[in-house]
Amino acid sequence: MELHDLTITQTKKALLDREISAVELTKLYIERIKSLDEKFNSFVTTTFDKALELAREADNKITQGMNLPLLGMPLAIKDNFCTQEIRTTASSFVLEDFIPTYNSTVAQKLFDAGIVLLGKTNMDAWAHGSSTETSDFGSTKNPWDLTRLPGGSSGGSAAAVASDEVLAAIGSETAGSVRGPASWCGIVGLKPTYGRVSRFGVVAMGSSLDSPGPMTKTVEDAALLLEVLAGKDPKDATTSDHPVKKYSQGLKDKKMMTIGISDEYFENAEKEIGEKVNEAIKLLEKLGHKIKKIKLFNPKYAIDVYTILMRSEVSSNLARYDGIRYGFGRDRFGEEAKRRIMLGTYTLSSGYYDAYYKKAQKVRTLIIEDFKNAFKEVDVIIGPTLPSVAPKIGSTANNPMFGEMADILVEPSSIAGLCGINMPVGFDSQSLPVGMQIIGNQFAEETILNLAYQYEKETQFWREKPKIK
Amino acid sequence: MKNKYIPVIGLEVHVELKTKSKMFCGCDASYFGEEPNSHTCPVCLGLPGALPVPNKKAIEWCLKIGMALNCKIPLVSKFDRKNYFYPDLAKGYQISQYDQPFAENGWIELTLKDEKKKKVRIRRVHMEEDTGKLLHETINGEKVSLIDFNRSGVPLVEIVTEPDFESAEEVKAYLKKLQQIIRYLEVSDADMEKGQMRLEPNISLREFRIQNSEFRIDENLPSYKVEVKNINSFNFVEDAIEFEIKRQSKILDEGKLPTQETRGWNEDRKESVSQRSKEDAMDYRYFPEPDIPPIKWKQEQVDNLKSQMPELPDVKIERYVKDYGVTYYNAEIIAREKKLAEFFEKTIEVCEELKNKKENSLDYKTITNWIINKKIDPEKILPAEFVTEILKATKVEGIDEAELESILKKIIDGNEKVVNDYKSGKENAIMFLVGQAMRELKGKVKADEVKEKLQDLLK
Known part of the structure; x- marks a missing residue:
């Protein structure tokens, strides 16, 4: 077994037992990125000097007997999280030279927890997309098949984790941007409840939806990261003071659950995907969990709601990028951003607001109610994460609604602000990863992590690695 | 025929609160005479990812203004984004309130000439943030526009009346009273020269006829209105209203309808100039601010705030007249400024104590007359000293x-x-x-x- 195959828990043990130093570990990862990333294009910016500096600090701390939750852990952060003195572009040329003066709360918490930052990962520009193809820095490639998309918008983070360029990475999800690429890249991706993790310092996309979350090899790693990231932030008024649990410790006792299954979610997915997810459900049933058929709204309604609400917010959120105080001018916005600004401006305009934005808000309330009722009967809901496996690069070119269609199965829970996790459930006939999502009620991260962990123990799909050519 | 028209005037007044920090960040809210851009942070500069966190004190003060204006305080309120582009607007939108303001449906009673009273309805009182300031200068021979963001995000309260004013005199009485109330609440100095109080009247004219020797006023509001901006003193507002009444009368006399538009007041030329017509009216694309959850009050919280309200000038005047036998005229002078009113009340306390101890004391009338005639500065003398002084002075009046x-x-x-x-x-x-x-x-x-x-x- 190689070092880069290890999880956070295992890597940390190796560091604390002085089997390896943080600097040595960091150098290993740097070498790996240097030799591999030409293939994947996972990174917009690498921060190797900073990483070595942080690794030296970590070694000093270890020598002094200090311990921090993520001490010396080589991680990457999606490029829409502001990082002080480290370029933050959101993969848009508008911010090509933007160097923040401050850290996002997520970055700050990770630095405080002792991470070694290897770099900022590629994404769809402004997180607008589900492929990374809208990145102004070029698309990221899927490590399982370099001719395929990694998914998005957190595609760089997903590819970096899947190819072991980093130990773990941070992504952000508006609707599908963590779970989606995790599914296509065969890793764990946790989208926390809206308001569980601070959005402060995250380049805003859909402010009422954006949720930062961990993208990891294992469930335990996701739990460890969530412990660090979660919590009320005085700088983000939408964060909740709901108590933060010891998620990693909550994994061990096997909780028995009632799992809800809604046919609508399978009807919207390709057959082979549905079969893989059903195998997983059968396994969970065998473990003693109760499976219950429920009826949720057809997820297709969520597409309209999501498209209107998110684009409305986008049109307002991107207004600050006027090139007056920082960054470049608006001529640098790509096609996708311009389309979203135009549509969002339209749906908020007087005379159209009631027909679009207001109606979408009403349907949003119905979707929230729908899930609320479902969670009276079940502990979690399981379905396919995405309707298909990773498509070929170039698929999005003439399909402006590509993302919305691809994310159909993750949009309803995002709109309702619920938590969800993508779990690899094996591979299709082309050897491409398939993912299922476990959706939990608001602030039920402990529950979905617990079930995900039980499943992972049985299957260990995370040990399967792409054969990188 | 003269006076064929009755003015219909409504007012929007912006008051800048004097909270320590800005509306949505921790920056120092004072900007007057400060080094440009020295009171800024990612939030008020609109940097990527920065989020607004509302200032609780500012919201409470906004509610107090609403309460002082007899408004209803809805238990649920929210912020909205008002989207428009201007270089001094860091985020490309202003956080304001659209359809659920903190306070609504109030009234204020004005005292006009000869103690005539008039009630003016308050439509709403809402909270928003100020913008940065543009400075146009020449540096090294080059004309440049500079932006100072120190003012960006300073809390602003907007007070909107119904179109209940019929003259510049009424408007002036309202503004004076509003300023007085704001100062009583100690939420702003409301100094117009410093831009702490800004006003925008909207003016139109309604026709009336005499029919069968009876006044007939058109029931409906005029179909147009003209908003006048850039007015920064009480006197200018009078000039601007008088000017608009004359200008619009002339247009109406010609059988035409004045254009619905926004005009700017030019103080040097003493005239208003068209800035923007209805066709160019902005679509602000208001929508609920997703970064700030709706604000919900418990009735106890509202009641608690109400109980913290200071006694306001109207109540004081009434009490001085009723309890101390002061004339309305004098009571009004004393209550004009809170500090003087408090000085007056403390002086009375001192005298009551003296009376209780059966020592020489003063009657209310003497106190009142001395305060008014001597133009007492409550900053410079303590009530007890003041009483001693009067006693000494009145005692030696032995000489006729x-x-x-x-x-x-x-x-x-x-x-x-x-x-x-x-x-x-x-x-x-x-x-x-x-x-x-x-x-x-x-x-x-x-x-x-x-x-x-x-x-x-x-x-």
Whole structure:
């Protein structure tokens, strides 16, 4: 077994037992990125000097007997999280030279927890997309098949984790941007409840939806990261003071659950995907969990709601990028951003607001109610994460609604602000990863992590690695 | 025929709150005379990822303003984004309130000439943030526009009336009263010159006819209105309204309808100039601010805030008249400024204590007269000192007016040259006469009273 195959828990043990130093570990990862990333294009910016500096600090701390939750852990952060003195572009040329003066709360918490930052990962520009193809820095490639998309918008983070360029990475999800690429890249991706993790310092996309979350090899790693990231932030008024649990410790006792299954979610997915997810459900049933058929709204309604609400917010959120105080001018916005600004401006305009934005808000309330009722009967809901496996690069070119269609199965829970996790459930006939999502009620991260962990123990799909050519 | 029209005027007033920090970040909210862009942070500069966190104190103060204006306080309120582009608007939108303001449906009672009362309805009181400031300068021969973001995000309260004013006089009375209430609440200094209070009247004219010797006023509001901006003093607002009434009357006399538009007041030329017509009216694309959850109050919280409200001038005036027998005229003068009113009330307390101890004390009328006539500065004297002073002064009034006058006249007669000097403009010469008189009076009368009396006699 190689070092880069290890999880956070295992890597940390190796560091604390002085089997390896943080600097040595960091150098290993740097070498790996240097030799591999030409293939994947996972990174917009690498921060190797900073990483070595942080690794030296970590070694000093270890020598002094200090311990921090993520001490010396080589991680990457999606490029829409502001990082002080480290370029933050959101993969848009508008911010090509933007160097923040401050850290996002997520970055700050990770630095405080002792991470070694290897770099900022590629994404769809402004997180607008589900492929990374809208990145102004070029698309990221899927490590399982370099001719395929990694998914998005957190595609760089997903590819970096899947190819072991980093130990773990941070992504952000508006609707599908963590779970989606995790599914296509065969890793764990946790989208926390809206308001569980601070959005402060995250380049805003859909402010009422954006949720930062961990993208990891294992469930335990996701739990460890969530412990660090979660919590009320005085700088983000939408964060909740709901108590933060010891998620990693909550994994061990096997909780028995009632799992809800809604046919609508399978009807919207390709057959082979549905079969893989059903195998997983059968396994969970065998473990003693109760499976219950429920009826949720057809997820297709969520597409309209999501498209209107998110684009409305986008049109307002991107207004600050006027090139007056920082960054470049608006001529640098790509096609996708311009389309979203135009549509969002339209749906908020007087005379159209009631027909679009207001109606979408009403349907949003119905979707929230729908899930609320479902969670009276079940502990979690399981379905396919995405309707298909990773498509070929170039698929999005003439399909402006590509993302919305691809994310159909993750949009309803995002709109309702619920938590969800993508779990690899094996591979299709082309050897491409398939993912299922476990959706939990608001602030039920402990529950979905617990079930995900039980499943992972049985299957260990995370040990399967792409054969990188 | 003259006076064929009745003005219909509504007012929007912006008041800048004097909270320590800005509306949505921790930056120091004071900006007057500060180094440009020294009070800024990612939030008020609109940097990527920065989020607004509302200032609780500012919201409470906004509610207090609403309460002072007899508004209803809805238990649920929210912020909205008002989207528009301007270089001084860091985020490309202003956080404001659209359809659920913190306070609505209130009223204020104005006292006009001859103590005539008029109630003006308050439509709403809402909270928003100020913008940065543009400075147009020439640097090294190049014309440049600079932006100072110190003011960006400073809390603003907007107070909107119904179109209930019919004259510039009423508008002025309202503004004065509003300023007084704001100052009583100690939430802003409401200094117009410093931009802490800004106003935008909207003005239109409604026709009326005399039919069967009865006034017939058109029931409906006019189909247009003209908003006037850039007014930064009470006097300008009068000028601007008078100008608009004349301008619009002329258009209406010609059988035309004035254009619905926004005009700017040009103080130098004393006229308003068209800025933006209805066709160019902005679509602000308001929508609920997703970064700030709706604000929900418990009734107890609202009641608690209400209980913290200071006594307002109207109540004070009524109480002074009723409890202390002060005339309305005098009570109004004393209640004009909170500090003086408090000084008056403390002075009364001191006197009550003296009475209780059966010591020499003063009646309310004397206190009132002294405060008003001596133009007392409550910053410079304590109530107890003030009472002692009056007691001393009133006690030595043992010498009657006639006697005082005869002594002074004798001195005037005996100092012809000094008197002539004084009358020819050497004002200081009078001090010689005062000196002479003081010697005669042996301190029974105070020097400044002697001086006043001498001045009277020498007129």
